[in-house]
Amino acid sequence: MAADLNEKVGRYEKLLKKALELAQPAPKANSHLMKVADDYVDMAQSYYNDGLHFIKIGDPVNALVCFSYGHAWLDAGAKLGIFDVDDDVLFTI
Numbered sequence: 001m002a003a004d005l006n007e008k009v010g011r012y013e014k015l016l017k018k019a020l021e022l023a024q025p026a027p028k029a030n031s032h033l034m035k036v037a038d039d040y041v042d043m044a045q046s047y048y049n050d051g052l053h054f055i056k057i058g059d060p061v062n063a064l065v066c067f068s069y070g071h072a073w074l075d076a077g078a079k080l081g082i083f084d085v086d087d088d089v090l091f092t093i
Contacts, residue, residue, distance in 0.1 A: 012067035
């Protein structure tokens with residue numbers, strides 16, 4: 001059975017929202033890696049906001065893409081160790 005697009009968009013929106021809440025930068029303040037962590041969070045937040053915009057205009061495909069890309073930024077940061085996370089369901093750690 002094919003996935004329900006609107007259900008998947010809603011699920012991925014919630015996953016990214018939760019990941020944004022949990023992704024706490026691990027590097028020391030003012031370090032190069034802290035700037036990298038900030039950039040990753042900014043990218044994820046931007047994709048989240050874009051996803052919400054696409055939902056609003058009735059474009060669920062691009063909303064899903066945005067939520068997926070946003071989560072990928074945070075997941076990559078978790079894998080690199082620039083976020084202090086312990087949720088191995090939400091992040092690949």
